Amino acid sequence: MERIQPSSGALADAYIAGCRVGELRLQCCSRCGLHQFYPRIMCAHCFSEELEWVAATGRGEIISFTVVRRPISRAYDAPYVVALIKLQEGPTLMSHIVDCAPETIAVGLPVQVAFASWSESVALPVFTLDRQRGSSS
Amino acid sequence: MSSLRGKVAIVGAADTRVGVVPDRTATELCVESILLALADAGIGKDEVDGLVTCNSMAQPMLYHAEAIAEYLAITPRYCFAAGAGGGTTFSVLHHAASAIVTGMAEVVVIAMADSLRSGLSRDQAMLMQSSTGHPQYEQPYGPTVPAYYALIAQAHMARYGTRPEHFAEIAVACRAHAARNPAAQMREPITVDDVLNSRMIADPLHLLDCSLVSDGGAAIILTSAERARDFRQPPVYVLGVGEGHGHEHISQAQDLTASAARESGQRAYAMAGLRPVDMDFAQLYDCFTPTVLVELEDLGFCAKGEGGAFVCEAGIGPAGQLPVNTHGGLLSHCHPGNPGSMFALTESVWQLRHTAGERQIGNARYGLLHAQGGIMSSHSTLILGREEG
Numbered sequence: 161m162e163r164i165q166p167s168s169g170a171l172a173d174a175y176i177a178g179c180r181v182g183e184l185r186l187q188c189c190s191r192c193g194l195h196q197f198y199p200r201i202m203c204a205h206c207f208s209e210e211l212e213w214v215a216a217t218g219r220g221e222i223i224s225f226t227v228v229r230r231p232i233s234r235a236y237d238a239p240y241v242v243a244l245i246k247l248q249e250g251p252t253l254m255s256h257i258v259d260c261a262p263e264t265i266a267v268g269l270p271v272q273v274a275f276a277s278w279s280e281s282v283a284l285p286v287f288t289l290d291r292q293r294g295s296s297s
Numbered sequence: 298m299s300s301l302r303g304k305v306a307i308v309g310a311a312d313t314r315v316g317v318v319p320d321r322t323a324t325e326l327c328v329e330s331i332l333l334a335l336a337d338a339g340i341g342k343d344e345v346d347g348l349v350t351c352n353s354m355a356q357p358m359l360y361h362a363e364a365i366a367e368y369l370a371i372t373p374r375y376c377f378a379a380g381a382g383g384g385t386t387f388s389v390l391h392h393a394a395s396a397i398v399t400g401m402a403e404v405v406v407i408a409m410a411d412s413l414r415s416g417l418s419r420d421q422a423m424l425m426q427s428s429t430g431h432p433q434y435e436q437p438y439g440p441t442v443p444a445y446y447a448l449i450a451q452a453h454m455a456r457y458g459t460r461p462e463h464f465a466e467i468a469v470a471c472r473a474h475a476a477r478n479p480a481a482q483m484r485e486p487i488t489v490d491d492v493l494n495s496r497m498i499a500d501p502l503h504l505l506d507c508s509l510v511s512d513g514g515a516a517i518i519l520t521s522a523e524r525a526r527d528f529r530q531p532p533v534y535v536l537g538v539g540e541g542h543g544h545e546h547i548s549q550a551q552d553l554t555a556s557a558a559r560e561s562g563q564r565a566y567a568m569a570g571l572r573p574v575d576m577d578f579a580q581l582y583d584c585f586t587p588t589v590l591v592e593l594e595d596l597g598f599c600a601k602g603e604g605g606a607f608v609c610e611a612g613i614g615p616a617g618q619l620p621v622n623t624h625g626g627l628l629s630h631c632h633p634g635n636p637g638s639m640f641a642l643t644e645s646v647w648q649l650r651h652t653a654g655e656r657q658i659g660n661a662r663y664g665l666l667h668a669q670g671g672i673m674s675s676h677s678t679l680i681l682g683r684e685e686g
């Protein structure tokens with residue numbers, strides 16, 4: 161059984177293409193300079209259609225998380241951590257926190273992006289605790 | 298702008314049996330709730346010229362309200378089905394009230410039912426669970442419905458020091474109300490420890506922080522305040538109604554710990570000319586315990602961040618300062634999905650008629666009802682009263 165795959169579309173495909181080469185891509189508005197996620201056909205702030213794909217730093221902070229004990233399907237190994245990550249560039253996205261014991265996770269901790277395979281052709285961003293920034297702050 | 302205040306009233310209200318009702322389909326439950334509400338109002342089907350339903354997950358239909366009208370052999374001039382549940386229930390009432398005031402219809406039936414407990418196939422249940430969330434940017438991470446609300450709970454805990462015991466207190470209070478309601482699905486009293494010792498579903502939410510999965514339906518009959526005087530039941534008046542619509546997907550929420558319930562509530566209070574302190578009871582959407590805590594804050598019953606202290610100190614149980622979910626709520630009365638808030642509505646009608654039996658709130662004059670849908674996305678607030686003004 162396969163995990164749920166992102167549905168496709170021109171913008172989603174460009175985003176997934178970024179993931180495939182290890183880039184977390186955000187749109188940046190050429191008029192107002194704001195970054196946005198998820199990708200849209202216009203800047204949600206100023207409605208400009210002049211948007212550029214940029215590679216995010218991949219650094220962010222956990223603004224909330226939960227440990228899912230009862231998985232959504234057999235394709236997911238529980239427990240797994242679903243989190244909301246606020247990126248340094250501003251936007252928030254949902255992701256997984258991987259490679260750590262769930263008990264070590266807390267709101268406010270810094271995280272760093274990594275990419276995990278979701279199918280033969282799709283990789284998606286996941287996050288790991290950023291121990292370097294975590295210990296220095 | 299003219300206000301809806303006191304211009305429409307509820308003159309009929311009924312629930313079907315709720316909980317596990319395998320002998321009725323979702324369609325039959327919807328029809329049955331209408332028959333019971335008509336009987337309660339003392340009118341026949343020929344007096345109904347408006348019908349609003351919500352679609353069913355167990356027996357979805359492209360034109361649900363029209364299908365129910367056909368089943369009843371009525372031909373309303375105002376007829377539509379809401380696509381979703383939660384917050385839309387009182388939005389629907391808002392629309393129906395406006396339709397009555399503008400002359401689109403005179404007597405509107407609002408009926409909602411589903412059989413999530415007995416009527417869903419495994420595939421339907423799976424689809425329902427996995428169709429929540431953004432199909433490109435959220436669903437692949439496998440968030441379950443409890444997980445979305447756990448994200449709200451965890452953020453509230455981190456920001457305000459709220460604890461799992463505070464959420465548990467809400468489940469305990471709803472169960473205490475349900476213990477006084479012979480119709481409720483779960484009536485055995487529970488303690489905070491019972492909640493905290495129940496299986497963890499999505500941290501910090503335990504099994505008993507999650508609402509039920511049920512069959513059931515409910516209907517109300519709405520008409521103008523003028524017409525309402527001719528009905529046999531004492532009318533329950535719509536004094537205030539307001540809506541607030543924020544994000545749809547939780548990852549796009551402006552603030553995880555506050556919601557558009559603030560705007561929705563302010564609009565309803567402004568129309569009614571009433572304040573939180575005037576409310577004798579509140580029915581607050583409780584698909585998971587944290588929603589009640591956030592709603593108590595956003596609707597002005599306590600300050601932001603003080604929801605935990607409010608449920609523990611002021612109290613929301615039968616003896617509390619503000620009884621919340623006097624029928625037992627989605628946590629203990631029943632939760633058939635989309636129709637969930639209808640039972641808060643029928644219960645409030647009985648509370649304001651003073652016919653709520655053992656669980657009657659003494660001399661109840663005003664009640665506030667709040668529903669939300671999406672993930673704290675779509676909000677509607679309703680203020681009902683015994684008198685027109």
Ligand SMILES: [Zn+2]
Pocket residue numbers: 189190191192193194203204205206207208
């Ligand atoms: Zn812009």
